[in-house]
Amino acid sequence: xxxxxxxxxxxxxxxxxxxxxxxxxxxxxxxxxxxxxxxxxxxxxxxxxxxxxxxxxxxxxxxxxxxxxxxxxxxxxxxxxxxxxxxxxxxxxxxxxxxxxxxxxxxxxxxxxxxxxxxxx
Amino acid sequence: xxxxxxxxxxxxxxxxxxxxxxxxxxxxxxxxxxxxxxxxxxxxxxxxxxxxxxxxxxxxxxxxxxxxxxxxxxxxxxxxxxxxxxxxxxxxxxxxxxxxxxxxxxxxxx
Numbered sequence: 001x002x003x004x005x006x007x008x009x010x011x012x013x014x015x016x017x018x019x020x021x022x023x024x025x026x027x028x029x030x031x032x033x034x035x036x037x038x039x040x041x042x043x044x045x046x047x048x049x050x051x052x053x054x055x056x057x058x059x060x061x062x063x064x065x066x067x068x069x070x071x072x073x074x075x076x077x078x079x080x081x082x083x084x085x086x087x088x089x090x091x092x093x094x095x096x097x098x099x100x101x102x103x104x105x106x107x108x109x110x111x112x113x114x115x116x117x118x119x120x121x
Numbered sequence: 122x123x124x125x126x127x128x129x130x131x132x133x134x135x136x137x138x139x140x141x142x143x144x145x146x147x148x149x150x151x152x153x154x155x156x157x158x159x160x161x162x163x164x165x166x167x168x169x170x171x172x173x174x175x176x177x178x179x180x181x182x183x184x185x186x187x188x189x190x191x192x193x194x195x196x197x198x199x200x201x202x203x204x205x206x207x208x209x210x211x212x213x214x215x216x217x218x219x220x221x222x223x224x225x226x227x228x229x230x231x
Binding site for chain 1: 157165166212218225
């Protein structure tokens with residue numbers, strides 16, 4: 001069973017860049033879509049974007065101007081960068097994997113435990 | 122893209138059945154049979170329980186079932202058990218090739 005683990009700073013200052021990494025173990029990063037999802041305190045889930053193993057990406061239109069998701073196949077990791085953060089970006093950030101090889105549309109069946117990132121000075 | 126609409130809370134007694142609705146638009150739920158449902162116990166990772174409207178991943182109880190009509194999808198939990206108390210989220214693939222989630226429904230087992 002593939003395992004995902006998020007890592008990165010738990011506190012980021014306003015206007016700075018939030019950077020997180022997801023390490024994939026017990027499985028290959030090939031042929032799946034790898035995604036970031038967040039949940040602000042007391043709110044629902046929000047899809048941030050994905051990277052495919054080929055390196056192609058797509059993002060939530062509401063975040064697109066500030067988000068970059070990239071892949072490091074040699075390390076079996078993928079990363080999230082979110083620039084110019086504000087308090088509204090405070091959330092638990094999850095990394096997840098698409099449930100089907102080569103498909104993005106059928107949900108996410110493997111998730112990390114999530115990491116809380118707080119934006120505050 | 123706007124979030125899908127779910128009721129904030131649904132409750133039911135042990136052994137009963139409950140249904141959670143998830144309303145979208147013709148740009149998401151209405152366009153594809155790509156609706157997923159997740160069970161989320163706070164502090165844990167969300168768990169995929171339904172994909173492609175009505176399919177259950179291996180290992181998911183058959184007490185969970187999904188359906189769709191027009192722009193609205195539904196999740197039914199039959200034979201409600203104490204461990205079903207959790208938050209439930211729907212999601213849909215969209216015509217912009219993105220994913221949108223619902224606001225979540227808190228299920229309480231009475």
